[in-house]
Every structure is written in structure tokens, then in C-alpha cells.
Amino acid sequence: MLSAVALALACSSVGAAPWTAPAKHSTHRLRQISPTLVLESYHPPTTYKTFGKGLEDTHAARVKRDGIEAAATSFIATQLGLDEAVVNYKSGYAGAGSGVHYGYIHQAHDRIPFINAVANVAFKDDKVVSFGHSFVSTDNIASSTPSIEIDSFISDIEMQLDGTYNDHSSLEYLVKSDGSVVLVHVVQIQNEATHVWYEAMVDAHSGELVSVTDFLAHASYTVLPVTKVVPTEGFETVVDPALTVASPYGWHAWSDNSTEINTTGNNVIAYKGSWDTGTVEQSADGLVFDYTYNLDAEPADGNNTQAAVVNAFYLMNMLHDVSYIYGFTEEAFNFQWSNFDKGGLNGDRINMNVQSDLSTNNAGFTTPPDGQAGNCYMFLWTYTTPLHDGDMENDIALHEGTHGISNRLTGGGTARCLQSNEAGGMGEGWSDAMAEWMHWTNDEVTDFTMGVWVVGNSTGERSHPYSTNATVNPLRYSSIQELDEVHDIGEVWANMLHNVYAALVEEFGWDADFKTHADSDKGNVVFMHLFIDGLALQPCNPTMVDARDAWIQADENRYDGAHACTVWKAFASRGLGVNAADYTDDESVPEECQ
Numbered sequence: 001m002l003s004a005v006a007l008a009l010a011c012s013s014v015g016a017a018p019w020t021a022p023a024k025h026s027t028h029r030l031r032q033i034s035p036t037l038v039l040e041s042y043h044p045p046t047t048y049k050t051f052g053k054g055l056e057d058t059h060a061a062r063v064k065r066d067g068i069e070a071a072a073t074s075f076i077a078t079q080l081g082l083d084e085a086v087v088n089y090k091s092g093y094a095g096a097g098s099g100v101h102y103g104y105i106h107q108a109h110d111r112i113p114f115i116n117a118v119a120n121v122a123f124k125d126d127k128v129v130s131f132g133h134s135f136v137s138t139d140n141i142a143s144s145t146p147s148i149e150i151d152s153f154i155s156d157i158e159m160q161l162d163g164t165y166n167d168h169s170s171l172e173y174l175v176k177s178d179g180s181v182v183l184v185h186v187v188q189i190q191n192e193a194t195h196v197w198y199e200a201m202v203d204a205h206s207g208e209l210v211s212v213t214d215f216l217a218h219a220s221y222t223v224l225p226v227t228k229v230v231p232t233e234g235f236e237t238v239v240d241p242a243l244t245v246a247s248p249y250g251w252h253a254w255s256d257n258s259t260e261i262n263t264t265g266n267n268v269i270a271y272k273g274s275w276d277t278g279t280v281e282q283s284a285d286g287l288v289f290d291y292t293y294n295l296d297a298e299p300a301d302g303n304n305t306q307a308a309v310v311n312a313f314y315l316m317n318m319l320h321d322v323s324y325i326y327g328f329t330e331e332a333f334n335f336q337w338s339n340f341d342k343g344g345l346n347g348d349r350i351n352m353n354v355q356s357d358l359s360t361n362n363a364g365f366t367t368p369p370d371g372q373a374g375n376c377y378m379f380l381w382t383y384t385t386p387l388h389d390g391d392m393e394n395d396i397a398l399h400e401g402t403h404g405i406s407n408r409l410t411g412g413g414t415a416r417c418l419q420s421n422e423a424g425g426m427g428e429g430w431s432d433a434m435a436e437w438m439h440w441t442n443d444e445v446t447d448f449t450m451g452v453w454v455v456g457n458s459t460g461e462r463s464h465p466y467s468t469n470a471t472v473n474p475l476r477y478s479s480i481q482e483l484d485e486v487h488d489i490g491e492v493w494a495n496m497l498h499n500v501y502a503a504l505v506e507e508f509g510w511d512a513d514f515k516t517h518a519d520s521d522k523g524n525v526v527f528m529h530l531f532i533d534g535l536a537l538q539p540c541n542p543t544m545v546d547a548r549d550a551w552i553q554a555d556e557n558r559y560d561g562a563h564a565c566t567v568w569k570a571f572a573s574r575g576l577g578v579n580a581a582d583y584t585d586d587e588s589v590p591e592e593c594q
């Protein structure tokens, strides 16, 4: 039971607010599952606070002595005036290099965790540096003993969601938008042929399908007229690109004994994707993967498929290794077949489906929780002759792979925390921003356009290039009022991040070794540390305001706030200033930054 105690950290009172129109992006998502089935998923409003240099706290001081679980549990219980029995510790870890300990919590009742009433806390040096929660009142809660079992409804749910139950299930509580709390069987429904992958929440008393988590981050790309554009960057031979710290046995092995010589590795398995024909990894004698892509030929001709498999394998491994050195490690719920006893769950390397024949003009990535493999689907694009293969345009695969990073880091590895419309939109934005960040070769920050080659048009697949020039890209925080679709919302966020990047590089310079060394103090390295740390710090289903606060707090945690004003000014320049709220712009920055 939640009591109305005065909270030391000034939390708002708990309880589910009704759905009002301006707030809908941050708490709701409507999904058209099939022509006849529309489901609303609900995420109670989150209260998120960051504390700069941190507040002295007796619970924070317990981290060293008793560990993050005990510290986070007692902290949340005390803050919210709750018994520790209703505070269910889910996961946590010590962030590499930042001295921050992250803890992720679920509300519980009769020891059964809530799906969408969660909390997260970060401690540093015996202090609390951020705290977010969406805990709710349990005045109207269903009995914790299910009255029906999975067998009794599963075939009906399989039919509704067009997939098959894959034997992953749990019993949890779910808060509905009217404030009631229902007991649900959570069952995973998967269809490998159509790459549908849902968590279905089925009322354990009525059998009704109440909500879903969609593990697929949908990508959709604007149809544009055909103009052939040859990739400007050309192909190169890279030698031994694997980073030892991230991939100790290289990209093709997971122990000293491994003798693999194909695109099956510890981080990624890449193959020509088709569930009809099975998976075909690409092998090579002596690990020399030398296949030339002929841009004048169709994707299936000559050695083009082999070259595509190798490029896709290379890209996803690069993303693994580079994100690893910035903090997306085993403990932080990354994707690996073996975690080498370094924490997190094994058995979840990325399945990279190259030239998948399931669809066209698109790509997709499904992120299930830590311990279950991520799946990337790369399709052919039909606007050009010959067809263009998404595997050969690096920003497409990097965008997709980054969905795995943002979905795993936010909320502690559950893959359930970028599900509101606004958070899902930012998910698209982080993906574009990562693809952009990877491609820089010098300190000059020019406009960046996604998906130019695949669509065969310099406009690319987004409405505007990402730009510091507000004439070239006029998107601002308030633009979201007019936007509904996640990629459209994502463009607003990605353009803000482009401006944050440009400001950091202008003021703090640019380091050429940023893909192999994360210890430089240059602006491009700082950018990725704040990006990754911010994901781990922010609450479940964050708003843009929450995500901005997490970036600022990340800078305080790691750099003592050295870049805070630069970051504030960049966000404020696009309307996400100190007083920005409810999709109304504000350009003000904190007093110390004026």
C-alpha cells in the first residue's frame, strides 16, 4: 500500500493519471495488431529526478558494503514509504568507468512483479544521483492467484497475434490506464516467418488479451523515385578489426578451442536470411573474407550475397565492440553467445538475416530481454535498377543494431522500456544518431542524411537532413505536437542529438581513435559516453525531458558537469530548454550557463 508520506526527494504522489491528449505520447501507444485488433498499451507516468553532484544518502552508502541490490531496494522502499516486500529488485550493475551503480526495480504485490510500474536509481560515491519511478496505487488490484492457466487461452491468443507460443512465460501484474491492476500471464508469441514477436499480457482471471510488448522496432522508409547513386565511400580491406577487450576470442570464436571459419561468432551470426532455405553462413579459408561487391549487378549475382553477408557481419561486430568500450557490456545486458562469466545472460548473440526475402524497402530488429537472441532483418530495396541491398549501406544496419542497444540499456535489460510512443520515437532517434556518429572521419560536422543510397535519392529516407542549420532542418521539440509516427518523432530527437554532437565537437574537439579508445576528452568521445550512460540512467519509457535530464546527469557523473552547459544550450536551441514541457518549446538554459 502506498502512503502519502512526505518524500525526501520530492516525488509526485503516486497513482495512475487519466489519459489526457497532450500526455499521450509519453504514456500510451496504440497498436494496430491486425485489421480487427487494436490494442492500447499503457505506461504510468514517470517521476524522474536527477541530483547533479548527488545527495548524501544512507542507502547509497550501502552499495559498497551490501551491494547494489540491498542498497537499491532499501532506497526505493524508504523513498516511497513502502515495505521492502513490495520492492522487487530486477537487475543492476556498476557502469564501466563512471563510478555509477545502476539499480532497476519493479513494484510487487504478494511477491509478483509489476510489468509497467518500475523504478530505477543510480548511486555514485555514497550519493544518489538520479531516481525515477512509476509506482502506482494498489487500491484496485486483482487477486494474486490466477483463476485460469495458459493452456486454456493460448490457442486463441496465438490466432489473434498470428504466431506461436514459444514457451517463455511469466506471471506478473499490469497497471491499466484506469488505475486498476490486473494479474496477467505474460506469454511470448513469435512467428519466425513474419518476424512477429510479441509479449502478450493476458488477464489471468478473465483470459482477455490486455496489452502487448512489441519486440520489433519497425523501420519504414519513404518511397522515392529511382535514381542510381553509387556509394561514395567505396570498399576497403580491413585487417583484424576486433577489439580484444570487447571480443576476447575475436569475432569468429567463443573459446580458445573454437575453429570456426565462417560468419558464426560470439556476437553475431550472419547468413543469407530465409527460413525456407535454412541459414547459410559465409565461410572463408583462413579467415580471409574477400568477396567483391559488384554495384552494377543484382544483389544475388556473382559474389554479391557473400559480400553482403561479410559486410553485415562486420558492421554488427563493429557495433558490438565499439558500444562495448563505451559501456554496453555483458553486465549491461549486451548480445553475446558466451558472456565469459562477466555477468548478464549468455546465449543471445544477434541473428543477422542478410538479404531476407520476407519483405522489401525496409529493415527491422527485434529485441527480446537479455538472454534471448536479437534478430536483425535486412531487406532489398526496389527503387533502383539493380536493386539495392540494405546490407551494403552502413547506416541501415547500424540503425537497426542500435535498437538492440537502446532497448537493452533502458530499464535494465527487460526490452520493455521504449514502448510508449515518445520513447519509441526516441529509439528511432538514437539509432539514426549512432549511425551518424560512427561515420565521421574528421572534426567538420556537415549535414547527415539517412538512407540515401538505398532509396536512390539525395533526399534519403527521412523528411530532413540532420543539421545545425534550422532552415535545413526546422524540427523542434514542439514539432511533436503534429507528429504521431515513431520515425517522425525520432527525427526530432536525432536532430537534437546532431546539434549536441556538433556543439561538443566544436568546443572540445574531435578524436580520430574514437572507435578503439573511449578515454579521450574530445567532444565526439564525450558524446558517446553521455549517449550510453544516459540510456542506462533514464527511467523506463522516458520522455524527451527525462532523456535530456539523463544526459546532463551523465555528464555530472562522469565529467563533473564539464560539458553540461554545452549540452543544455544545444538542447535548448531546439526547444528542449529548462522549462520545456508538454511539447511546448522553451529555449532557456540554467543560470550558470547564461
Ligand SMILES: *[C@@H]1O[C@H](CO)[C@@H](O)[C@H](O)[C@H]1NC(C)=O
Binding pocket: 255, 256, 257
Ligand atoms: C577446450 O577443450 C578442452 C579439451 O577438449 C576442454 O577440456 C575444455 O573444456 C575446452 N574449453 C572450452 C572453453 O570449451
Ligand SMILES: *[C@@H]1O[C@H](CO)[C@@H](O)[C@H](O)[C@H]1NC(C)=O
Binding pocket: 259, 260, 261, 262, 263, 264, 279, 280, 281, 282, 283
Ligand atoms: C559455421 O560454423 C559453425 C561453428 O563451427 C558451424 O556449427 C556451422 O555449421 C558452420 N556453418 C556452415 C554453413 O558451414
Ligand SMILES: *[C@@H]1O[C@H](CO)[C@@H](O)[C@H](O)[C@H]1NC(C)=O
Binding pocket: 290, 291, 292, 302, 303
Ligand atoms: C568470387 O570470389 C571468389 C573468392 O574470392 C573468387 O575466386 C571468384 O573469382 C569470385 N567470383 C566472381 C564472379 O567475382
Ligand SMILES: *[C@@H]1O[C@H](CO)[C@@H](O)[C@H](O)[C@H]1NC(C)=O
Binding pocket: 223, 224, 225, 226, 227, 457, 458, 459
Ligand atoms: C527525391 O525525392 C524527392 C521527393 O520525392 C523529389 O522531390 C526529388 O526530385 C527527388 N530527387 C532526385 C534527385 O531524384
Ligand SMILES: *[C@@H]1O[C@H](CO)[C@@H](O)[C@H](O)[C@H]1NC(C)=O
Binding pocket: 469, 470, 471, 472
Ligand atoms: C542555412 O541553410 C539555408 C538554406 O540552405 C542557407 O540559405 C543558409 O545560408 C544556411 N545558413 C548557414 C548559416 O549556413
Ligand SMILES: [Zn+2]
Binding pocket: 217, 218, 219, 399, 400, 403, 427, 428, 431
Ligand atoms: Zn528503426
